[in-house]
Amino acid sequence: MDDPPVPACSPRAPAPAERRILMRALSDPILKVQNLTMRFGGLVAVNDLTFTAGRGDITALIGPNGAGKTTVFNCITGFYKPTTGRMALRHGTIDIDAYVERLTDTPNDHLKSADGSLYLLERMPDFQVSARAKVARTFQNIRLFSGMTVLENLMVAQHNPLMVASNWTIGGLLGFAGFRKREKAAIESAKYWLEKTKLIDRADDPAGELPYGDQRRLEIARAMCTEPVLLCLDEPAAGLNPRESLELNALLRSIRDDHGTSLLLIEHDMSVVMEISDHVVVLDYGTKISDGTPDQVKSDPRVIAAYLGAEDEAEVEKIEAEVGL
Template identity: 65%
Template sequence: MIAKIDDAVLTVEHLNMRFGGLLAVDNLSFDVGRKDITALIGPNGAGKTTVFNCITGFYKPTEGRITTHHEDGKKFLLERMDDFKIPKIAKVARTFQNIRLFSGMTVLENLMVGQHNPLMVASNYTFGGIFGLKTYKTAEKKAMDLAKYWMDQTRLTARADDAAGDLPYGDQRKLEIARAMCTNPKLLCLDEPAAGLNPRESEDLNKLLMFIRKERETGILLIEHDMNVVMGISDHIVVLDYGKKIADGTPEEIRSDPKVIAAYLGVDDEEIETVEQEIEEGVSS
């Protein structure tokens, strides 16, 4: 049942999150492999986003340990870090279920804000940059190159100078991922990246995620309801229900797991078939 991963970029151990009387996450443990795509699935209200918020520091977990492991052997205990230090030092980036872009800033500016910390250092914390020192100019050029690289990958180059809020929905989702990638994360957490996308955009997203895993050596943890995406690209799936882990394994194992089916069956009679169908399609595609 418990898939132990040797080279994990993230380990979550005995995570508990309590809101008043509600135990939103109940003794959850799982691993995210270094170059894997791990999906966190489960019915609505299962506590998936809460897990994300604990990992990325927006909530302080009631109990438990969340650790990232970098290739160079460095370890970071996320539950003890300030939220902004998690992307900065522990290199865990995230996106949001309801997109949070800087909508009044251009696509390029969004990607530059993603590189705030290295640019801050390069500008000598503003004191060098304000006098137009060369080190900053070079660093800014490098940052522009990285931004261009991600705009090329997400096919947003043509819209570089448009306000992020002006982009169509699908592009906004991609931009949010690109912006998170600009922080050079070791682990990328995506909260329902395919929500609201049409099949073609969703296909694009799959390719982008595969590319990130392959070329950038970044582990991906994603919450997703779209079974096409989940079954199509995940290496490893963790299933939550009522804050508890009910299954953990490869897509094949999950697909045939009776507990998982029961959890989804429990939702609604009509949804059983759709879920099963989606799983079928996900595997075949």
């Protein structure tokens, strides 16, 4: 198993409250990434990465440009098949450590027990990561269905339950009552997220015509319409003005607190990271260099060195003195 996430070289012991939060990654994990490696030819984009995301946590993945953060996301959401490594996601309280070895030895990609189910994401085809493991994501460069209306974007996200309710289109074509009821529920849920993201007035406009900030929020709303247990956000605050950024913080907190969805976040805007995340994992050149609460990570010399490009300890100390740490 991975080390306790408190970095060894942390300059000070974490406060008890922080320790409690961090323990959630240990005591109630939702996602366990173990020894994840992704190679593109000779380039190692992610190197032997191990980390845990806790249920109900906002876990931030940070690091300088090109550190491999988006590659990690692409592996988790089935966009890439990792070269090696394991990504175990659980629903319910099934004991990950006890079952993951057993599941790995079988050819299956998931396992159900009385306490919940366990999924090995690296074994699942891309659409099943969303459909069965319930992992949703947004993109750094927005990928809405720009020709469809805002509402339709949210309806597409609810495709699977609607498809079942429509008896694979026959019921939908004949307008069966069961399908109409389910469709109404889907529209209600879409409306809920539109209100939450303040897009309700634009419901019937083509998604491509929305301003940039609205498109970002619509992507989050669409991801939430798949009812995920884990939501992966790739730079949700990129290009937002300070006010929009604050609203985003509130939205993400509400997703965590009111919907029980755990969040995994890539973000460059440190005000967002430090403000809302419970747990921060720092990558540099595809390798994990720090893992802990925001405060611990902020003062970790290796993190500072990675961001500021310092090579040796003495220089780090000099920089620390300069920035007043």
